[in-house]
Amino acid sequence: MELPKFILGDNTDFPSAIFVIHTDFPRFIINLEDDEVEWLEDFDAEDEKELELEMEGLIEQATAFYDREVARYDD
Secondary structure (H helix, E strand, C coil): CCCCCEEEECCCCCCCCCEEEECCCCCEEEECCCCEEEECCCCCHHHHHHHHHHHHHHHHHHHHHHHHHHHHHHC
């Protein structure tokens, strides 16, 4: 099965949270309400350094995806 790079998620137990799931490596879930990230991968110390460099771009991509999806609902 081919998955999209980003998926929106919500949960009634967290009514103000906006979750974006990143399905490519490195897989993670970000709560756009507070930018908290839950990694779905295990990393070694070397990987963590590389992730720090990529993280800002990944958060920007997740936010842009959310903005695009919300704009499509408004049309």
